[in-house]
Amino acid sequence: MLSARNLAKAFGSNVVLRDIDLDIRRGQVVALIGPSGSGKTTVLRSLNGLEVPDAGTVTFAGSAASAGPGLAIDFSAKVGKKDIAALRDRSAMVFQHYNLFPHMTVLKNIIEGPVQVQKRPRAEAIEEAERLLARVGLADKRDSYPFELSGGQQQRVGIVRALALKPQLLLFDEPTSALDPELVGEVLGVIKELAEEGWTMVIVTHELAFAQHVADEVIFMDGGVVVERGPAAEVLRAPRQERTKLFVKRLQ
Ligand code: ADP
Numbered sequence: 523m524l525s526a527r528n529l530a531k532a533f534g535s536n537v538v539l540r541d542i543d544l545d546i547r548r549g550q551v552v553a554l555i556g557p558s559g560s561g562k563t564t565v566l567r568s569l570n571g572l573e574v575p576d577a578g579t580v581t582f583a584g585s586a587a588s589a590g591p592g593l594a595i596d597f598s599a600k601v602g603k604k605d606i607a608a609l610r611d612r613s614a615m616v617f618q619h620y621n622l623f624p625h626m627t628v629l630k631n632i633i634e635g636p637v638q639v640q641k642r643p644r645a646e647a648i649e650e651a652e653r654l655l656a657r658v659g660l661a662d663k664r665d666s667y668p669f670e671l672s673g674g675q676q677q678r679v680g681i682v683r684a685l686a687l688k689p690q691l692l693l694f695d696e697p698t699s700a701l702d703p704e705l706v707g708e709v710l711g712v713i714k715e716l717a718e719e720g721w722t723m724v725i726v727t728h729e730l731a732f733a734q735h736v737a738d739e740v741i742f743m744d745g746g747v748v749v750e751r752g753p754a755a756e757v758l759r760a761p762r763q764e765r766t767k768l769f770v771k772r773l774q
Contacts, residue, residue: 523546523547523548523550523582523583523690523691523722524544524545524546524569524580524581524582524583524612524690524691524722525544525545525546525579525580525581526542526543526544526545526568526569526578526579526580526581527543527578527579527581528541528542528543528577528578528579529541529542529543529544529565529568529575529577529578529580529597530542530575530576530577530578531561531564531568531573531575531576532576537746538561538564538746539561539564539565539568539575539746540746540747541578541747542561542565542578542743542746542747542748543748544565544569544724544741546691546722546724547722548583548722549720549721549722550722550738550739551717551721551722551723551725551736551737551738551739552723552724552725552737552738552739552740552741553724553725553726553727553733553736553737553739553740553741553754554566554724554725554726554727554741554743555726555727555728555730555733555740555741555742555743555769556742556743556744556749556769557744557769560743560744560745560746561743561745561746562726562743563695563696563726565726565743566615566693566695566724566726567615567695568580569609569613569691569693569724570609570610570612570613570614570615570691570693571606571607571609571610572610572615574597574601574606575597576597576598577597577598578597578598579594579595579596579597579598580593580594580595580597580609581593581594581595582594582609582612582690582691593608593609593612595608595609611689612689612690612691613689613690613691613692613693614635614683614684614685614687614689614691614692614693615684615693615694615695616677616680616681616684616692616693616694616695616697617680617695617697618695618696618697618699618700619700620668620673620676620677620679620680620700621680622668622676622679622680622683623668624667624668624669625667626667626668627664627665627666627667628655628660628663628664628665628666628667628668628671628679629648629651629652629655629664629665631668631679631683632647632651632654632655632679632682632683632686633647633648633651633686634683635683635686635687636650636651636686636687636688640687647686650686651664651682651686652664654682654685654686655679655682657682658678658681658682658712659678660675660678660679660682663675663679672705673700673701673702673705674701674705674706674708674709677697677698677700677701677705677709678708678709678712680697681697681709681712681713681716685716690722691722691723691724692716692721692722692723692724693723693724693725694713694723694724694725694726694727695726696726696727696728697709697713697725697727698710698727698729699727699728706729710729710732710736713725713732713736714732714735714736717736725737730758730770733754733758734754734755734758734759737754738753738754739751739752739753739754740752740753740754740757740758741757742757742761742763742765742766742769742770744765744769749763749765749766750762750763750765750766757770758770
């Protein structure tokens with residue numbers, strides 16, 4: 523469904539990504555792990571145009587459901603606003619710090635993208651938002667403001683907001699690392715259900731036990747390169763590379 527080749531990115535003289543390749547099949551769950559600063563978030567943000575790589579390509583297959591024909595972007599060539607908008611349309615991001623609009627109710631936060639950006643009918647967007655809120659156990663929080671919710675509830679709203687965009691691909695950027703430990707489970711539970719439902723997702727996470735449980739493939743990054751990749755059980759349980767071994771041992 524998604525193929526990225528030779529993604530490269532530098533911030534000034536700081537080379538953050540080198541020759542990153544990614545292939546994600548429909549329904550696959552990929553966990554990106556690695557030390558802080560290894561480039562995981564930059565990969566994720568590059569997949570949906572929040573960062574623009576300096577070089578490389580991203581190709582999305584067509585989608586019968588919503589997104590229409592395929593999309594191919596070559597970052598070595600000139601990339602226009604239209605390309606970035608088309609790329610952004612394919613995926614939706616769940617952020618570490620939820621990034622809800624503080625002055626908007628839960629409902630407004632969720633329908634903002636579908637109504638304002640995707641131009642979907644407001645009534646339909648509200649109906650969908652209510653359905654999704656009920657799914658994550660937050661039907662009664664529709665008219666609350668983010669500050670009235672716990673971190674776990676805010677992140678569940680963050681997930682609903684992403685789902686409401688009906689993206690081809692869900693991107694999670696350390697979705698539980700800002701949460702108090704007792705709230706982590708409720709968010710991981712929702713993500714696990716989405717995986718079981720067949721959503722295609724890329725998850726940046728430090729929760730290695732969760733990654734092993736939910737991911738089909740684990741990619742270990744360090745210093746802006748992919749050091750090792752493979753089935754979750756292999757990379758996390760029986761890594762081949764020394765750097766992976768050290769990282770996995772430290773976290774278990
Ligand atoms: P990770 O998600 O693995 O912690 P990141 O992708 O967030 O790693 O960061 C990789 C490197 O890129 C870090 O050195 C970070 O400081 C740098 N970086 C990330 N975003 C920016 C930015 N917008 N401007 C400058 N440097 C950045």
